[in-house]
Amino acid sequence: MAIDCxxxxxxxxxxxxxxxxxxxxxxxxxxxxxxxxRQLKEQMLDxxxxxxxxxxxIKARAVRMECRHQGRLxxxxxxxxxxxxxxxxxxxxSLACCEGAVLLVDAFQGVEAQTVANAYAAINQNLAIVxxxxxxDLVHARVDEVLAEMEQSLAIDPSEVIRASAKTGIxxxxxLAAIIERIPPxxxxxxxxxxxxxxxxxxxxxxxAITYVRLVQGTIRKGQKIRxxxxxxxxxxxxxxxxxxxxxxxxxxxxxxxxxxxxxIKDVKQVHIGDTVTIPGDEAAPALPGYxxxxxxxxxxxYPSEGENFEELxxxxxxxxxxxxxxxxQPESSxxxxxxxxCGFLGLLHMEIIQQRLEQEADLDLVQTAPNVTYQIKKTDGxxxxxxxxxxxxxxxxxxxxxxxxxxxxxxxxxxxxxxxxQLCTDRRGTYLKTEYLSPTRAMLTxxxxxxxxxYDMHDKLKSVTRGYGTMDYELVGYxxxxxxxxxxxxxxxxxxxxxxxxxxxxxxxxxxxxxxxxRGEIDRHMFEIALQAAIGTKxxxxxxxxxxxxNVTAKCYGGDxxxxxxxxxxxxxxxxxxxxxxxxxxxQKAFMAVLDQGTER
Amino acid sequence: MxxxxxxxxxxxxxxxxxxxxxxxxxxxxxRDDLLDRYLAALDRExxxxxxxxxxxxLYLGGGTPSHLGAAGxxxxxxxxxDRLVPAAGAEVTLEANPCDVTAELVAAAADQGVTRxxxxxxxxxxxxxxxxxxxxxxxxxxxxxxxxxxxGLAVNVDLMTAAPGQSLAAVVADLDAVAALDCQHVSVYxxxxxxxxxxxSQRRRGTLAPVDEGLERAMFEAAIDALTAAGFAHYEVxxxxxxxxxxxxxxxxxxxxxxxxxxxxAARLLGNTRTTNHRxxxxxxxxVLAGADATGDVEAMTAEEAARERIVVGLRRRDGLGxxxxxxxxxxxxxxxxxxxxxxxxxxxxxxxxxSWVRLTRAGxxxxxxxxxxxxx
Numbered sequence: 001m002a003i004d005c006x007x008x009x010x011x012x013x014x015x016x017x018x019x020x021x022x023x024x025x026x027x028x029x030x031x032x033x034x035x036x037x038r039q040l041k042e043q044m045l046d047x048x049x050x051x052x053x054x055x056x057x058i059k060a061r062a063v064r065m066e067c068r069h070q071g072r073l074x075x076x077x078x079x080x081x082x083x084x085x086x087x088x089x090x091x092x093x094s095l096a097c098c099e100g101a102v103l104l105v106d107a108f109q110g111v112e113a114q115t116v117a118n119a120y121a122a123i124n125q126n127l128a129i130v131x132x133x134x135x136x137d138l139v140h141a142r143v144d145e146v147l148a149e150m151e152q153s154l155a156i157d158p159s160e161v162i163r164a165s166a167k168t169g170i171x172x173x174x175x176l177a178a179i180i181e182r183i184p185p186x187x188x189x190x191x192x193x194x195x196x197x198x199x200x201x202x203x204x205x206x207x208x209a210i211t212y213v214r215l216v217q218g219t220i221r222k223g224q225k226i227r228x229x230x231x232x233x234x235x236x237x238x239x240x241x242x243x244x245x246x247x248x249x250x251x252x253x254x255x256x257x258x259x260x261x262x263x264x265i266k267d268v269k270q271v272h273i274g275d276t277v278t279i280p281g282d283e284a285a286p287a288l289p290g291y292x293x294x295x296x297x298x299x300x301x302x303y304p305s306e307g308e309n310f311e312e313l314x315x316x317x318x319x320x321x322x323x324x325x326x327x328x329x330q331p332e333s334s335x336x337x338x339x340x341x342x343c344g345f346l347g348l349l350h351m352e353i354i355q356q357r358l359e360q361e362a363d364l365d366l367v368q369t370a371p372n373v374t375y376q377i378k379k380t381d382g383x384x385x386x387x388x389x390x391x392x393x394x395x396x397x398x399x400x401x402x403x404x405x406x407x408x409x410x411x412x413x414x415x416x417x418x419x420x421x422x423q424l425c426t427d428r429r430g431t432y433l434k435t436e437y438l439s440p441t442r443a444m445l446t447x448x449x450x451x452x453x454x455x456y457d458m459h460d461k462l463k464s465v466t467r468g469y470g471t472m473d474y475e476l477v478g479y480x481x482x483x484x485x486x487x488x489x490x491x492x493x494x495x496x497x498x499x500x501x502x503x504x505x506x507x508x509x510x511x512x513x514x515x516x517x518x519x520r521g522e523i524d525r526h527m528f529e530i531a532l533q534a535a536i537g538t539k540x541x542x543x544x545x546x547x548x549x550x551x552n553v554t555a556k557c558y559g560g561d562x563x564x565x566x567x568x569x570x571x572x573x574x575x576x577x578x579x580x581x582x583x584x585x586x587x588x589q590k591a592f593m594a595v596l597d598q599g600t601e602r
Numbered sequence: 603m604x605x606x607x608x609x610x611x612x613x614x615x616x617x618x619x620x621x622x623x624x625x626x627x628x629x630x631x632x633r634d635d636l637l638d639r640y641l642a643a644l645d646r647e648x649x650x651x652x653x654x655x656x657x658x659x660l661y662l663g664g665g666t667p668s669h670l671g672a673a674g675x676x677x678x679x680x681x682x683x684d685r686l687v688p689a690a691g692a693e694v695t696l697e698a699n700p701c702d703v704t705a706e707l708v709a710a711a712a713d714q715g716v717t718r719x720x721x722x723x724x725x726x727x728x729x730x731x732x733x734x735x736x737x738x739x740x741x742x743x744x745x746x747x748x749x750x751x752x753x754g755l756a757v758n759v760d761l762m763t764a765a766p767g768q769s770l771a772a773v774v775a776d777l778d779a780v781a782a783l784d785c786q787h788v789s790v791y792x793x794x795x796x797x798x799x800x801x802x803s804q805r806r807r808g809t810l811a812p813v814d815e816g817l818e819r820a821m822f823e824a825a826i827d828a829l830t831a832a833g834f835a836h837y838e839v840x841x842x843x844x845x846x847x848x849x850x851x852x853x854x855x856x857x858x859x860x861x862x863x864x865x866x867x868a869a870r871l872l873g874n875t876r877t878t879n880h881r882x883x884x885x886x887x888x889x890v891l892a893g894a895d896a897t898g899d900v901e902a903m904t905a906e907e908a909a910r911e912r913i914v915v916g917l918r919r920r921d922g923l924g925x926x927x928x929x930x931x932x933x934x935x936x937x938x939x940x941x942x943x944x945x946x947x948x949x950x951x952x953x954x955x956x957x958s959w960v961r962l963t964r965a966g967x968x969x970x971x972x973x974x975x976x977x978x979x
Contacts, residue, residue: 527950527972550815550818550819551792551815551822551969552968552969552970552972553967553968553969553970553971554971555791555794556794556840557839557855557856557915557918558855559855559861559863559871560863560867560868562869562911562915563876563878563899563901566911566978568971569971569974569978570975570978572971572974572975573974573975573976
């Protein structure tokens with residue numbers, strides 16, 4: 001039975017990480033009877049193992065719920081969003097399928113950096129906002145202050161804020177009512193030509209690609225033919241349905257609804273997130289405005305520890321890319337590391353997650369190079385190139401302008417930490433923009449900072465300076481010229497391309513010294529002396545030496561000793577597994593991260 | 603099991619007057635009350651032999667076998683009786699603490715057929731002996747050597763280097779003093795910091811410091827140079843012998859010939875399986891006497907694993923490894939198992955290879971632990 005558009009509500013929950021989004025989603029599933037209490041695994045929507053481990057939501061998911069309100073049955077589609085700054089792109093994708101957003105704020109933590117960022121993303125897409133203050137039952141809850149912060153930073157009327165506790169269920173009925181009353185139903189005509197937006201997909205080894213769609217116009221039925229506009233390929237709809245939260249097949253989906261399609265698509269490259277689904281032939285609907293392609297901010301090289309595993313690594317990367325279009329990879333080769341891939345990520349967390357998944361799911365031993373941001377170089381011949389690998393920086397003579405990405409960074413911090421954060425940002429060559437007070441005790445500090453200075457350890461520094469109370473968020477402003485150089489590292493006189501970095505010329509001495517010092521600690525002694533040098537062009541700016549191993553020989557090896565000694569020798573061997581031999585120097589995986597060492601003196 | 607009968611035997615005697623700070627051997631200190639139980643357990647373990655073991659070499663190690671005294675040694679040999687039987691010309695080694703070496707003990711030992719005594723001298727310098735927790739004085743070593751030599755026994759002197767605070771000059775002085783003794787064999791051991799020893803826990807607390815690695819190397823090289831100059835041949839990492847006085851028992855280990863072993867922590871190699879008795883002397887006694895299994899580790903090697911082990915223990919010998927002998931003993935071609943690493947070592951000056959023999963250079967020997975990973979696979 002088709003449902004009328006006006007009884008459908010599509011919404012997301014947006015929040016800062018840890019403010020209780022997953023718990024609230026669980027509570028909604030339970031209260032609407034979508035999932036029975038005893039079946040409710042904690043954090044129902046986070047079904048990737050990694051998400052559970054890390055307690056964060058990475059991939060958007062959609063769940064259909066039913067709710068009776070004033071005698072009428074409503075269909076509520078909750079489209080989940082990730083909370084981490086790396087995944088802004090996925091947030092915007094989810095929001096594009098919604099008419100409203102539940103904005104969740106922790107009654108103790110208050111407004112934080114991603115609260116602001118996500119709220120603005122929703123407001124900019126003209127979504128109706130349903131503000132909720134969560135954890136009001138906590139002893140430490142500071143409800144009035146947090147309401148004031150919400151009003152101050154996001155212009156939210158305190159009287160509209162629903163007081164709730166996702167944990168105990170306080171305010172959940174009010175919230176369901178508000179979702180139905182305040183969020184507009186989707187527009188759209190079930191009789192019009194089919195027009196649906198693909199907002200996600202995942203690969204199922206039995207069914208092929210499962211395509212997540214939001215119907216904008218028209219109706220889609222089981223067995224009909226559909227066409228993907230971008231690829232132009234026509235498919236039969238073998239199955240369609242909704243997530244409740246498991247897949248449940250139905251016969252049709254109409255305009256305004258959210259669901260999934262199974263079309264026997266074995267090659268997921270045919271499914272493009274943001275593509276439009278319509279019907280074949282002349283009656284087809286036009287393409288919807290697609291998504292902005294995801295912006296990869298961070299690149300690193302991934303190499304198999306054992307060269308022969310290259311093809312396996314490629315297969316694993318392809319499988320991952322199927323479910324994660326924001327991740328990209330291209331084959332590259334390094335003199336030092338052999339054949340591998342340059343991989344682009346939304347951010348550092350995204351990178352870590354991908355690497356972990358590769359190791360866990362594919363059982364691959366990887367060598368990863370230090371991550372770097374992307375740069376732009378305007379060459380003297382007028383061409384502008386994008387640099388995702390420091391190796392690709394041309395000779396100085398060919399560079400007219402070297403540009404780096406700059407991000408506008410908001411820090412939400414207790415006012416007593418303004419000084420140290422100002423200092424931190426100034427040290428990192430930031431440009432101060434403004435300070436806004438959200439309340440007498442909390443302020444939002446805005447700086448423009450080079451992304452390279454933010455991405456590696458700024459979050460950790462912020463947390464340590466503010467004893468955990470500060471949060472940050474950033475968005476790309478653009479690429480701006482800077483005095484940048486490529487710093488090369490030589491091990492035993494050989495340049496190790498995978499250790500090159502790009503940094504500000506004024507930081508080169510300090511970074512160079514810090515890197516070779518760190519490397520000295522990471523590389524074991526060998527049977528010969530190893531020189532470690534940092535150089536710009538041919539000029540060496542820092543040097544350390546790893547002295548040769550003088551003596552390493554077991555004294556006693558008699559009848560009773562041999563078994564034990566063999567284990568010790570084998571251990572020495574085991575330690576070498578995660579190493580790359582460059583020249584005759586074994587460099588452990590960890591050493592490739594040494595280049596992230598910023599050095600202490602500024 | 604199908605393997606040749608062993609012609610070598612080891613017996614572990616786990617008694618000591620006290621435990622030295624660096625020692626992690628299986629022993630009980632100050633528990634002479636356990637002697638009866640130990641002998642009873644050993645008696646029981648020897649029953650394992652289906653037939654008398656006719657040995658070419660027998661080694662009594664410890665612990666301190668000499669701690670048993672003349673009477674105790676008599677009881678021990680009483681147990682061996684017709685179960686451990688010397689072949690003609692057999693080598694029988696007894697480990698001894700210099701203080702235990704009395705005329706009475708020497709006479710008893712010679713009487714039982716001991717041909718060789720290994721003295722735990724460690725140093726001939728009073729300060730070093732004190733640092734090492736030893737209970738003897740330098741003169742006790744000289745006196746003991748004299749007694750043993752006059753009874754016609756061959757003598758090995760154990761020397762230790764890299765004791766905490768020891769200088770290179772002190773090691774050189776020790777080497778000179780040892781060369782002046784009438785001994786036929788010298789073992790020089792660089793101090794190893796073993797887990798669970800008093801030394802190691804003091805190191806962790808920062809109250810005792812190992813000598814610098816460069817100094818350790820200099821001491822080792824000084825030992826090689828001094829003893830070679832004094833007429834001892836360097837024939838294994840830590841071992842030096844006058845012509846005709848190599849320790850045949852240890853050479854059996856390094857030839858991977860089968861051997862039997864009895865007593866706590868003792869390891870035997872039968873076929874390609876090495877079985878180690880439980881390390882704790884009391885646990886071993888209790889289990890043996892209860893008729894229970896008293897073995898700890900069992901390492902059952904494939905033929906290839908055994909062959910790889912043979913390469914390592916073989917290359918620790920200064921003669922090196924001969925391709926033909928290796929093929930005959932192991933059934934494998936040396937180059938099939940280690941051709942690549944050997945070529946790399948030769949290129950790096952760590953080994954020499956004349957086509958039939960592969961031998962580590964001194965440079966290779968000094969860092970040889972770093973090489974074995976490539977061979978053991």
